[in-house]
Amino acid sequence: MQQTIERPPGRLVLVVDDMPENLAVLHDALDESGYSVVLANDGASALEQAHALLPDVMLLDAAMPGMDGFEVCRRLKADLQTRAIPVIFMTGQPESEHVAAAFQAGGSDYVTKPVRQNEMLARIHAHTQNARLQSQSRSALDAFGHAVLTVDPDERILWQTPLARQWLDSYFPAHAKSALPLPVSPWLQRAVRARSGGEQAAPLVIEQGTRRLIFMLGEADEAVQWSIVLREEADDALVQSLMAKHRLTQREAEVLHWVSEGKSDSDIGDILGTSPGAVKTHLEQVLAKLGVETRTAAAALAVSSRPL
Numbered sequence: 001m002q003q004t005i006e007r008p009p010g011r012l013v014l015v016v017d018d019m020p021e022n023l024a025v026l027h028d029a030l031d032e033s034g035y036s037v038v039l040a041n042d043g044a045s046a047l048e049q050a051h052a053l054l055p056d057v058m059l060l061d062a063a064m065p066g067m068d069g070f071e072v073c074r075r076l077k078a079d080l081q082t083r084a085i086p087v088i089f090m091t092g093q094p095e096s097e098h099v100a101a102a103f104q105a106g107g108s109d110y111v112t113k114p115v116r117q118n119e120m121l122a123r124i125h126a127h128t129q130n131a132r133l134q135s136q137s138r139s140a141l142d143a144f145g146h147a148v149l150t151v152d153p154d155e156r157i158l159w160q161t162p163l164a165r166q167w168l169d170s171y172f173p174a175h176a177k178s179a180l181p182l183p184v185s186p187w188l189q190r191a192v193r194a195r196s197g198g199e200q201a202a203p204l205v206i207e208q209g210t211r212r213l214i215f216m217l218g219e220a221d222e223a224v225q226w227s228i229v230l231r232e233e234a235d236d237a238l239v240q241s242l243m244a245k246h247r248l249t250q251r252e253a254e255v256l257h258w259v260s261e262g263k264s265d266s267d268i269g270d271i272l273g274t275s276p277g278a279v280k281t282h283l284e285q286v287l288a289k290l291g292v293e294t295r296t297a298a299a300a301l302a303v304s305s306r307p308l
Helices: 021-033 043-053 069-077 097-102 116-145 162-171 183-198 234-245 250-258 265-272 278-290 295-304
Strands: 012-016 036-040 055-060 087-091 109-112 150-151 156-160 206-209 213-219 225-234
Touching: 012 021, 012 043, 012 162, 012 234, 021 036, 036 043, 036 156, 043 055, 043 213, 055 069, 069 087, 087 097, 087 116, 109 116, 116 225, 150 162, 162 206, 162 225, 162 278, 183 206, 183 213, 183 225, 225 234, 234 250, 250 265, 250 295, 265 278, 278 295
Parallel strands: 012 036, 012 055, 055 087, 087 109
Antiparallel strands: 150 156, 150 225, 206 213, 213 225
């Protein structure tokens, strides 16, 4: 039976190095600075502890026998559970190629060997603080039931709120959990190009029966990550909202809703099981209650009334 690994209290640093003397020195320096420290001397145990403990930051030796630090980092970043852990590489080769490899693998920072303790502690402090702020922001989004996800430039999902995950699973049950669903990818590329060109990024609407999942581009940093805000709409919910906000009957609200969706009187009659003439009569009543004169104005008012 596999033993459960318990997470120590406080800010946790996972230190990975194949040299015991290095582990001892780093452990003592971090412990004296108030960090909880967990040690690993190879890539496999590093991955195991990272998954079990989700440390606030990982201090990772780049050159280790067997699975080196670059491969460890790549595997961490390929897994949705561990992707957000900041990785600080320790390297004895500060040449640009080696440093570039560290960042290409997904590393957040690096220090050179022999490690200068003041520099190491400053970098760890910066990354743990940043990780904590991100965690607090994400917890707030979770608590308020928002649906948000972030993706990296390769369109791998870095993080998502529970509601975003629930909706993606509902609308795209076969999609890979760590990647954007196929219909979303080309839209994201178009949206980012539009934003970069100073244009409004149009949302993506995915329909499923009477429900619609709407994707909107949030904050975008093409070199780091993009955020996507999701919103779900349902015809029944929108009709109820129109009834409440504008004091319409259910049939009037239904007609107004479908007018806002661009449907003709004939189309609405087919949807509601009534005649185009009856639809026209209800629409005239809607215009009077809304205080507008045209179908277009009524549709615009309905759209502006939708919940955000």
